[in-house]
Amino acid sequence: MNRKFIVYLVAFAAFFGPFTQTIYTPVLPEVASQLHSTSFVVNLTISVFTFFLAIMQMIYGPLTDIKGRRKVMLLGIALYVVASVGCFFSGTIALLLVFRALQAIGIAAGSVVAVTVISDLFEGKERGEAMGTFQMLVSLGPVLGPVVGGFLSGVFDFHSVFLALAATGMLVLVFNYVFLKETKPDNIQAGRFQLRDFASILQHRIGSSIIYLGFLQYYSFYYFLVFLPNILTDRYGLSAEQKGLVFLPMSLGIVVGSYVGGKIQARIEGEKLVVLTSYLNAISLLIFLVVYSISLPWLLAGIILFGLFLGLSLPVQTTLLTGAFTKNRATAVGAYNLFRYMGMACSPIVGSLFYRIGGYVLLYGFIMIVYLAFALLLSRRLLGAQAVKSAS
Numbered sequence: 001m002n003r004k005f006i007v008y009l010v011a012f013a014a015f016f017g018p019f020t021q022t023i024y025t026p027v028l029p030e031v032a033s034q035l036h037s038t039s040f041v042v043n044l045t046i047s048v049f050t051f052f053l054a055i056m057q058m059i060y061g062p063l064t065d066i067k068g069r070r071k072v073m074l075l076g077i078a079l080y081v082v083a084s085v086g087c088f089f090s091g092t093i094a095l096l097l098v099f100r101a102l103q104a105i106g107i108a109a110g111s112v113v114a115v116t117v118i119s120d121l122f123e124g125k126e127r128g129e130a131m132g133t134f135q136m137l138v139s140l141g142p143v144l145g146p147v148v149g150g151f152l153s154g155v156f157d158f159h160s161v162f163l164a165l166a167a168t169g170m171l172v173l174v175f176n177y178v179f180l181k182e183t184k185p186d187n188i189q190a191g192r193f194q195l196r197d198f199a200s201i202l203q204h205r206i207g208s209s210i211i212y213l214g215f216l217q218y219y220s221f222y223y224f225l226v227f228l229p230n231i232l233t234d235r236y237g238l239s240a241e242q243k244g245l246v247f248l249p250m251s252l253g254i255v256v257g258s259y260v261g262g263k264i265q266a267r268i269e270g271e272k273l274v275v276l277t278s279y280l281n282a283i284s285l286l287i288f289l290v291v292y293s294i295s296l297p298w299l300l301a302g303i304i305l306f307g308l309f310l311g312l313s314l315p316v317q318t319t320l321l322t323g324a325f326t327k328n329r330a331t332a333v334g335a336y337n338l339f340r341y342m343g344m345a346c347s348p349i350v351g352s353l354f355y356r357i358g359g360y361v362l363l364y365g366f367i368m369i370v371y372l373a374f375a376l377l378l379s380r381r382l383l384g385a386q387a388v389k390s391a392s
Contacts, residue, residue, distance in 0.1 A: 002179075003121050007130050009179060010114035011137040013077060013172050016165075017107045018141030020080075021049050021344075022225070023149035024161045031158050037093040045096055047345070049104045054341030056108035061334020062197065065327075069113050069120070070182045076109025077173040084166035088159050107169075111138070111337050116330040119322035120183035125266040128319045132262015135314035139254040142225060143247045201332050206271075206324040209381055210317045211339045213278065216374055217310060219343035219350075220285065220367050224250065224303060226348045227355065227363065236296050249300050250307035257311020264312075270320045271382040277313035278375035284309050285368035289361065 024031065032042040064072045083102035090096040114134060122130045152160045201207040225247075232238045232246055265273065288302030318333070325332040354363045 003130075006121065006180065007118055007133050008137070009172075009175055010073070010110070010117050011134045013073065013107075013110035013176065014114040014134070014138045015110075015141045016080070016169065016172070017053055017104075017111055018138065019145045019148075020103060020107060020165060021046065021053065022142050022145035023165070024158050031096075034158065035091070035093045035096065041093055041097075045093075045100045048097055049100045050341060050345050052101050052104035053108050054338050054345065056105055057112060057334040057338040057341065058198070059334075060109045060112040061331040061337075062328075064109075064112055064116055064330035064334075068182050068184045069117050069330075070176075070180050072109050073113040073117075073176055073180060074173065076106045076113070077169060077176060079106030081166055081169040081173055082106075084162050084169055087162035088166060103165075112330055112334050114138075115318050115322060115333045117180070117183050119318075119329055120185060127322075128265030128270075128315060129262045131315040131318045132258050132260075132265075135261070135311065135318065136255050136258035139258060139311060139314065140251055142221075143251040143254075147247070197328055197331055198335055201325065201328075201335050204324065205381060206320055207332060207335070209378055210274070210321045211336050213274070213313075213374065213378065214317065214336050215339040215343040216371060217281065217313065217343070218340040219347045220281070220306075220371065221310060222344050222347035223351055223364065223367065224306065227351060227360070228303070231292060231299070231360065235293060236299075246300065246303075250303040253304040253307025254311040257308040258314055259311075261312040262315040265316055265319060270316045270323075273316045274313065274320065275375065275378045275382055277309055277316075278371070278378055280309040281306065281313065282368055282371040282375055285364055285371060289364045289368060292360070 029039070031037075031045075032039050035042070060072060060076070080103055083099045083106055086099035087096060087103065090099055115131075118130045118134055119127065148164075149158075149161050152164055202211065228246070229243050232243045238246070261273070261277075268276075284302065284305040287305060288299070291298035291302050318336075321332055321336055322329050351363055354366055358365075
């Protein structure tokens with residue numbers, strides 16, 4: 001088994017979750033028009049997808065620990081392909097809602113199984129580097145989705161998006177069927193799943209720290225995906241195509257950060273790196289808040305820094321989490337992903353309330369303060385515990 005190839009294989013399956021979530025957001029008005037619906041109902045196709053993507057993490061995590069990695073991955077991708085074909089043929093908004101839910105239920109397996117497989121195959125420094133590669137690819141999903149979707153919908157129509165997803169999903173299914181072998185260690189026997197398994201993970205020092213950090217990071221990340229286009233329109237008057245291009249520098253920052261974050265785990269202890277990157281992300285939010293209204297180049301600098309520091313943090317999070325939980329590794333990853341998706345879902349709703357009250361200053365200022373406070377808490381929980389261990 002070529003382990004590096006397997007990393008790319010499972011990472012691409014995980015990439016499809018956030019990629020499918022946002023792929024046709026640029027053409028939501030056209031979807032409403034062609035399916036004779038309202039903007040509110042069409043937006044539900046995004047919310048429904050996100051909801052099931054989050055909820056299924058609680059199911060796929062324990063299922064992967066009990067049944068194995070390969071079976072769960074193949075089943076999930078197969079359902080995703082069928083649902084994508086259903087989306088393509090949907091002539092009413094009701095059918096589209098049903099098949100979007102099934103899409104999410106299927107592809108939700110990708111993110112859980114991928115991290116678990118990588119943790120099964122690698123240890124130590126190699127695991128950190130593999131997680132860096134994984135996070136680098138997956139983090140591109142929510143940003144590249146609108147770019148690809150806008151192009152396909154512009155050349156054809158919005159239905160072509162789902163046909164492309166079905167065809168690509170079929171390729172991923174075939175490759176996983178041929179090359180992905182079962183990686184669950186023979187010496188680990190997971191018992192029957194109980195809800196208290198999630199509770200024990202959330203009570204664990206590393207488990208709770210990483211999971212809550214994941215929520216906060218993706219809550220902040222989706223601030224940029226949701227509210228940055230408004231800034232670019234209102235303050236800088238950019239077109240739809242230009243706004244799509246603005247996200248590419250942030251994507252590049254995430255890619256570079258994830259690659260570097262995977263490499264430097266061999267030199268910087270994981271818990272110290274998590275704390276450091278949390279402070280850096282809080283600082284990057286402050287920088288963006290200060291410079292976003294000065295000029296477009298300064299705004300780009302702010303979002304690049306946020307993407308870079310986010311990317312640096314992601315690989316070490318999954319490395320620490322999967323290292324802390326061996327028997328129920330996939331369950332821990334499922335809980336982590338659940339909270340990240342909850343952050344995605346809460347961000348537009350809560351952010352809209354803050355924006356109405358105090359504009360962008362309150363919007364980004366509040367999350368910056370929360371981020372800084374959480375970084376201080378992480379310092380005490382992770383580095384303080386290390387100091388106690390060293391003293392004893």
